[in-house]
Amino acid sequence: MITFEGAAKIYPDGTVAVDELDLTVETGRTTVFVGPSGSGKTTSLRMINRMVEPTRGTIRVDGVDIREQDPARLRRSIGYVIQQAGLFPHRTIVDNIATVPLLLGWRRAKAKARAIELMELVGLEPSQAKRYPHQLSGGQQQRVGVARALAADPPVLLMDEPFSAVDPVVRAGLQEELLRLQRELRKTIVFVTHDIDEAVRLGDRIAVFRPGGRLAQYDTPERLLAEPVDDFVESFVGYDRGVRRLSFFPASGLSLRQDVVFDTEDRVERARDAVASGREPWALVVNEGRVPLGWVSARQLAESPAGITLGTLELAPYGHIFNVATDSLRAALDAAVLSPAGRAVGVDPDGAVLGVVSQDDLGTAIWSVSE
Template structure:
């Protein structure tokens, strides 16, 4: 657990970066610090490993006051990932990842073995260990940066806008990778971003700061979205905050109906329209290939050879927001559902998804109102257990 107790940071020019901050970041969870530029979120993160010293107050990591520890030793015990990875350009990937273990006195063989293990952990091929940073893409460099931060297996990981310099597609992939790693490793992560969508997707708790280092609200994502503390938080969350709330609700509780499927090798000449206009064509393994319009069948061939409309299949771990998006794209008005192996298990109608989306939003709003009470600005100091979220 990371604890801030009345922490204040004022720079020599008189600027207050962090104002009287008190909060607890839960062990094994992801706490996201978010806000506009100059709000103190990066300063808050850097005070954890004493890259910035607080003017007053106490910061404890695992119950120990950071100011009572040697700064160099403290930093070696905390993983740190920055934007654009910050890799040493003259060192190979394996040597970059081995940096902290070697500083801690590990033997070279052990450190490089750990580095090679972490390449696989972060989703990189083993042969990339011999490359230099300039030979990697931006996303690959960020993965190496995460591996380097994890090399000595630190309990705490600080991440300062680590995915801000990559394109949106790679950014989503890196977010997925971080969620996968966190599920396996359960680190205590402090993550800084200016992107509220990223904060909602990654955070177990989100701290929103305003200029001057004032903490405005600190809450789980669902509570934050359903019950913002004031107009500042509402504006920061944006006009689509109710849709963001649906991104936190998994599809698993929405019922399925049997799917009217056709195998890809079915001759179109024998297809009956009795099961409706749209039929889901499946592969030999049972996976969805697309929607077949039985009102526009070709004169010959098989269903697999006929023109098909795309069918994006969803798993129980996908969100209601993803399901809503798919109902718009689906020509049939149904969402195909699959199991973990990608085999079709059924379909869910557009109306069913809309009804559950409405119910989920109403329930989240009511729960947040009960939790926050009459004064939602008060409970900014809190602990939490990391919650499940859709993949």
């Protein structure tokens, strides 16, 4: 547990970077500091490992006042990852990762073995161990940064915008990896970002900072999106917070229609009758393995000659799908919005269609969670 008690930082030029911060960071959880530029996130983070000394107040790690600890030793006991990884350019990847273990006096062979093990843990090929940082992509360098911070197995990890210099796809991959690592390692992570989506994705708790270095709200992601305390937080979390909040509700509760799902051998008139009686404008066509193939509209069915099979028709692309067991309502909504039929196709983990969610049913589910 890390506690800030009335912690403040006023720089010599009079800038109030952090103003009376009271906050408890829970052990084994990910706490995200988010807020606009200059709101004191980095300063607050660096006060934890004494890279910045607080002007007032007290910070404790597991009950011990950090002022009672030797700064160099404290820093080695806390992992630190920054934007663009901050790797040593003239050291190989394996040497970069082994930095802290070597400082701690580990034998070379042991430090190296540990570094290789960590490369695998963060999803790097051990064959890259002898490369230099500039020979890796931005995303790979960030992975090295994470591996280096984890090298001495510190209980606490401080991460300052570690993923903000990479493109959105790589960034999403790194976020996914961090979530996986954290499920395994259960570190106490303090993660700084500008990006509310990243905060919501990674954080067990989110601290929103406002200009002037003051804490605006400290809450779970779900509560932050449901009940921002004031206009500042509301505008910071975004006016689409309602849609974001749907990511906390599982799609598994949605009712799935089977009556408008047909395979290619089905006859056109059977599909026509079904969509007419179900008052549905679209039917979904699947193959024998129930893999989706595409949509056919009620109008096209009406105009098609009787007696032919659905396999002979031209189908509209089925668009995006969602996994019923693991995805959220947000994913289902997204699938519906991106589908040419405006309907979401729910599949099982093998990609086989379980059913189709109508707009009405999706609307009802969304309405029930906003109650």
